[in-house]
Amino acid sequence: MISADPSEQVVRIAVLGGGTVGSALVGLIRSRADELAVQAGARLELVGVAVNDLGRARPDHVPAGLLTTDAAGLAVDPSVDIVIELIGGIEPAASLITAALTAGKSVVTANKALLASPQGIGLRTLARRQGVDLLYEAAVAGAVPLVRVLRESLTGERIQRVMGIVNGTTNFILTKMAAHGADYADVLAEAQALGLAERDPTADVEGHDAAAKAAILAGIAFGYDIAAEEVSCEGITAIRAMDVAFAGRAGYVIKLLAIVERVGDGEVSVRVHPAMLPATHPLAGVRDAFNAVFIEGEAAGELMLYGQGAGGAPTASAVVGDLIDATRNVLAGTTAPAPHRQPGRVHPASGLRTPFYLSIDVEDRPGVLGEVTTVFGDHQVSIRSMEQEDLDDGARVTLLTHAAREGDVRATVDVLSALGPVNQIGGVMRVIGEERA
Numbered sequence: 001m002i003s004a005d006p007s008e009q010v011v012r013i014a015v016l017g018g019g020t021v022g023s024a025l026v027g028l029i030r031s032r033a034d035e036l037a038v039q040a041g042a043r044l045e046l047v048g049v050a051v052n053d054l055g056r057a058r059p060d061h062v063p064a065g066l067l068t069t070d071a072a073g074l075a076v077d078p079s080v081d082i083v084i085e086l087i088g089g090i091e092p093a094a095s096l097i098t099a100a101l102t103a104g105k106s107v108v109t110a111n112k113a114l115l116a117s118p119q120g121i122g123l124r125t126l127a128r129r130q131g132v133d134l135l136y137e138a139a140v141a142g143a144v145p146l147v148r149v150l151r152e153s154l155t156g157e158r159i160q161r162v163m164g165i166v167n168g169t170t171n172f173i174l175t176k177m178a179a180h181g182a183d184y185a186d187v188l189a190e191a192q193a194l195g196l197a198e199r200d201p202t203a204d205v206e207g208h209d210a211a212a213k214a215a216i217l218a219g220i221a222f223g224y225d226i227a228a229e230e231v232s233c234e235g236i237t238a239i240r241a242m243d244v245a246f247a248g249r250a251g252y253v254i255k256l257l258a259i260v261e262r263v264g265d266g267e268v269s270v271r272v273h274p275a276m277l278p279a280t281h282p283l284a285g286v287r288d289a290f291n292a293v294f295i296e297g298e299a300a301g302e303l304m305l306y307g308q309g310a311g312g313a314p315t316a317s318a319v320v321g322d323l324i325d326a327t328r329n330v331l332a333g334t335t336a337p338a339p340h341r342q343p344g345r346v347h348p349a350s351g352l353r354t355p356f357y358l359s360i361d362v363e364d365r366p367g368v369l370g371e372v373t374t375v376f377g378d379h380q381v382s383i384r385s386m387e388q389e390d391l392d393d394g395a396r397v398t399l400l401t402h403a404a405r406e407g408d409v410r411a412t413v414d415v416l417s418a419l420g421p422v423n424q425i426g427g428v429m430r431v432i433g434e435e436r437a
């Protein structure tokens with residue numbers, strides 16, 4: 001426990017979850033005990049590591065004597081000062097964190113799913129009320145130091161937009177599709193074989209993981225409490241090799257982006273979708289499973305943070321950073337800055353203006369092109385460039401528009417879909433980041 005003599009200070013830690021991140025964290029805390037004691041101002045003593053199955057094989061650096069299946073008991077153990085939740089998911093994580101905060105303990109977590117849920121929003125309120133920390137640097141982009149940068153270094157900055165590549169699996173897939181001209185399904189199979197994609201990849205490829213991170217980002221960047229279900233979300237499963245090839249020819253790179261953006265007064269746009277980025281954009285060079293977050297501030301201008309967004313050791317590194325912060329705060333009887341939060345008003349995606357890419361397969365007969373372009377004109381969507389390619393059973397028209405209201409582009413697509421000579425509408429994708437060029 002906490003002693004008056006700094007040389008004898010000990011802060012006691014409970015770790016809930018001993019999987020990929022939990023066991024890497026235990027390894028870091030044990031192997032770097034002396035350095036961490038200097039940084040934190042106290043020795044970090046591991047009280048226990050809660051797991052589900054005591055019989056499961058663990059790395060040697062996780063002592064069997066620390067393991068317990070009594071997570072609920074460990075979370076409220078009176079001798080514990082800080083609880084680290086690395087179980088994941090909503091329950092039992094939410095109940096365990098609630099119990100720990102209620103018992104006056106600071107909590108560190110990497111649980112994006114929980115933090116972006118309505119329960120997560122309640123946990124932040126509870127931590128504030130209890131006067132303890134709830135820290136989550138690892139939840140958005142693993143080792144990339146984002147929460148602290150936005151919350152502390154940029155606290156005086158008026159952030160306009162934060163745009164991130166925050167899902168390594170989808171970035172790996174898109175990078176390989178661009179490099180090899182490969183189809184989505186083939187690259188997904190390769191990612192699964194390499195352990196970079198789950199057997200059920202839905203949460204990654206449909207954008208749900210990135211949506212939870214976007215919701216958390218909206219809170220850190222703008223102080224808005226937004227839940228993942230409020231985030232407009234589109235994944236990468238519809239992207240075809242031909243869309244990626246067109247992007248390359250036209251000077252773009254396709255990325256899955258999580259975007260939080262100030263729109264008008266008191267409104268924020270929070271969305272996840274694939275987009276074509278100019279190849280010169282700093283995010284365009286982020287390859288494979290790496291993460292990066294591009295921040296645009298009113299006075300600071302552009303900043304970018306880049307690094308490993310997942311994996312046991314990188315994620316545990318971010319958790320250790322929070323643990324040191326929480327330890328210092330426990331010793332000082334204070335908490336990390338927790339900016340004021342308010343419910344966020346989410347701006348509907350239909351009102352946003354960006355250029356669009358569209359690929360439309362049509363019958364190859366005179367007058368069809370005119371019919372198609374008339375529909376664009378009828379909806380105030382102006383065409384910037386267009387290319388046509390012969391197919392066996394018709395023609396493919398690929399075009400880029402000038403900036404247009406998303407609602408107008410969607411209405412254009414609806415009318416085109418019902419138009420006789422239109423066989424199929426393939427890629428419909430936003431173009432982002434051209435204002436920098």
Ligand SMILES: NC(=O)c1ccc[n+]([C@@H]2O[C@H](COP(=O)([O-])OP(=O)(O)OC[C@H]3O[C@@H](n4cnc5c(N)ncnc54)[C@H](OP(=O)(O)O)[C@@H]3O)[C@@H](O)[C@H]2O)c1
Nearest residue numbers: 017018019020021050051052053086087088110111310311
């Ligand atoms: N892995 C990453 O790269 C990464 C990156 C960023 C954030 N995160 C976040 O970090 C958290 C942990 O992820 P992970 O990859 O380490 O997960 P994981 O490998 O699945 O580990 C989960 C751990 O929780 C334990 N557990 C499950 N149910 C439990 C219960 N009822 N009581 C006690 N322990 C229980 C499991 O026990 P057993 O070992 O006995 O099964 C396991 O040790 C998640 O919130 C995740 O989103 C992970």
